[in-house]
Amino acid sequence: MRTVFFISDRTGITAEALGNSLLTQFPEIEFKRVNLAFIDTEKKAQSAVSLINEASEADAQPALIFSTQVSSEYRHLLEDSSGIMFDFFDTFISQLETTLETKSSHEMGLSHGVGNKNTYSGRIDSINFALNNDDGLTTKYYDSADIILTGVSRSGKTPTCLFLALQYGIYAANYPLIDEDLNSIKIPSPLKPFKDKLYGLTINPVRLQNIRDVRRSNSGYASIEQCRKEVRRAEDMFVQNDISFIDTSHISIEEIAGRILQKSKLERRY
Structure with a gap:
């Protein structure tokens, strides 16, 4: 010790x-x-x-x-x-x-930016944007988003958006892909106008099951069959629509955010 x-x-x-x-x-x-x-x-x-x-x-x-x-x-x-x-x-x-x-x-x-009012205010604004545009609660502010993360439930969208906001001042929204969205390989209609802003998150089904099982133990939502189906269909959607995506299974939130920032060629605001 x-x-x-x-x-x-x-x-x-x-x-x-x-x-x-x-x-x-x-x-x-x-x-x-x-x-x-x-x-x-x-x-x-x-x-x-x-x-x-x-x-x-x-x-x-x-x-x-x-x-x-x-x-x-x-x-x-x-x-x-x-x-x-x-x-x-x-x-x-x-x-x-x-x-x-x-x-x-x-x-x-x-x-921490406290000495610069514009920088600090900008960081607060980006965090509020991530919170107000979490889990597809609303899509009416997507015009203002720098990036929109999408993927199945519990693939890491919310923490990644918050880290992008806190660390880089990025206006990040996220949209969860639900069963209705995954019945087709087409981009969900709320996301179609913003295709160029989309970035997908995927995850190993076994890892996803472990995460979901903590949230809703022994449920259909957490079953390995459901996890495999959702991940497969989400990845098909990303590939068919030429949406860049990243596997979040075994990398940290910090690394996910850093890789997304690099691949999407976004520049930090602050």
């Missing part, structure tokens, strides 16, 4: 994402992960140091610290702990300052 701290003056999402990416390369080691977010005062930084020292003593080996701490004062406090510091901010910012021949602002929270 090795204790790992993700420390930031804001949410800690960046430190966690970068740190976890590195830790996945050491599958034989068990890590205890601790996220210390909003370390933005000296008192909080000192409290973090105490926790790091306690964990290092309990593990009988130094804790690992992944930090995106902007404040040099608080970074120095963390460096003086008994843990081993991996400072993402300091690692890159000095080289960037040299390359760009200017000093950085050292302001907190800029990576």
Whole structure:
């Protein structure tokens, strides 16, 4: 067991994402992960140091610290702990300052867009668009969509739309293919005017059954026969109508979104 701290003056999402990416390369080691977010005062930084020292003593080996701490004062406090510091901010910012021949602002929270009202407002708008255009609840705003994901129920449409909105500012809608739609290989009538915006999601039927069984155990909806039929017909529709699609069975939401963005040649808004 090795204790790992993700420390930031804001949410800690960046430190966690970068740190976890590195830790996945050491599958034989068990890590205890601790996220210390909003370390933005000296008192909080000192409290973090105490926790790091306690964990290092309990593990009988130094804790690992992944930090995106902007404040040099608080970074120095963390460096003086008994843990081993991996400072993402300091690692890159000095080289960037040299390359760009200017000093950085050292302001907190800029990576989340809060400092730019237009950027932050745009992110909120794209998330609201994804929520308001989820599961075919309405199609009247599809004109404004950058992309429309379609596929059978539980193939990953909603989380992918939300990730595209949150991470890239993409206006993403989704439309579920139901039995009525799958009785034909033709594009469902609500989607016909937007064929150029469509992107399909497919999934292995066994994987789909496992997901559906958690939602509605031992139902016809979750039966392997129903899953196979729906997936086969959805894929036939995609192929016959020249709709690009991706298999979501064994890849993360982040990777699904990234691949869709690349293949569809959409550009992030923010």
